[in-house]
Amino acid sequence: GENVEQHPSTLSVQEGDSAVIKCTYSDSASNYFPWYKQELGKGPQLIIDIRSNVGEKKDQRIAVTLNKTAKHFSLHITETQPEDSAVYFCAARWPGQNFVFGPGTRLSVLP
Amino acid sequence: EPEVTQTPSHQVTQMGQEVILRCVPISNHLYFYWYRQILGQKVEFLVSFYNNEISEKSEIFDDQFSVERPDGSNFTLKIRSTKLEDSAMYFCASSEGTAGKGYTFGSGTRLTVV
Numbered sequence: 001g002e003n004v005e006q007h008p009s010t011l012s013v014q015e016g017d018s019a020v021i022k023c024t025y026s027d028s029a030s031n032y033f034p035w036y037k038q039e040l041g042k043g044p045q046l047i048i049d050i051r052s053n054v055g056e057k058k059d060q061r062i063a064v065t066l067n068k069t070a071k072h073f074s075l076h077i078t079e080t081q082p083e084d085s086a087v088y089f090c091a092a093r094w095p096g097q098n099f100v101f102g103p104g105t106r107l108s109v110l111p
Numbered sequence: 112e113p114e115v116t117q118t119p120s121h122q123v124t125q126m127g128q129e130v131i132l133r134c135v136p137i138s139n140h141l142y143f144y145w146y147r148q149i150l151g152q153k154v155e156f157l158v159s160f161y162n163n164e165i166s167e168k169s170e171i172f173d174d175q176f177s178v179e180r181p182d183g184s185n186f187t188l189k190i191r192s193t194k195l196e197d198s199a200m201y202f203c204a205s206s207e208g209t210a211g212k213g214y215t216f217g218s219g220t221r222l223t224v225v
Contacts (some may be wrong), residue, residue, distance in 0.1 A: 035217075041218070042219070043115075074201075089153065098156045098159055098167055105134070
């Protein structure tokens with residue numbers, strides 16, 4: 001089955017710096033890659049997603065890039081703010097199947 | 112913005128007891144899901160439900176688990192004969208379709224088995 005790896009497991013950055021989280025997936029048929037932000041005591045919230053026919057997508061300070069050949073995708077957060085501190089999960093899904101999540105990255109933005 | 116609502120937010124139960132976790136999906140969504148997250152670990156898929164039947168389930172979702180849509184709004188997860196290792200956050204999710212559009216998670220129910 002599909003396997004999703006995620007690095008790093010923890011990440012600390014200074015406020016205003018950029019943060020990058022990387023994920024790799026095993027099944028080349030995967031075609032949908034969302035990123036979720038999970039704050040303490042809450043469910044995962046979709047922050048950005050990308051489909052396999054697109055290489056990059058941007059939404060304000062957040063961007064996701066996808067390299068289908070290498071089977072990896074990355075989340076980029078620029079100008080980080082303390083409220084960006086949370087656990088971030090990548091996920092992958094292939095047609096007709098359900099999501100497989102990465103193990104998560106705990107991001108801490110230090111003021 | 113529409114939300115997926117889960118109740119209770121926290122459930123404590125004795126080992127061996129049965130629990131029912133409740134979810135109210137977004138009203139126009141047709142696909143419903145349960146996920147589990149053991150403390151400090153990743154979110155794991157349990158089961159998906161469409162057209163009043165299970166469409167997919169994971170290895171975790173064994174005979175101890177069952178799901179039901181008892182009426183037009185609720186979607187429930189029943190766990191029979193709970194074990195200590197069932198302690199986790201259980202998330203319900205719903206979506207408009209299978210393409211990922213509108214896939215929304217609830218805030219979860221923390222189940223503690225003692």
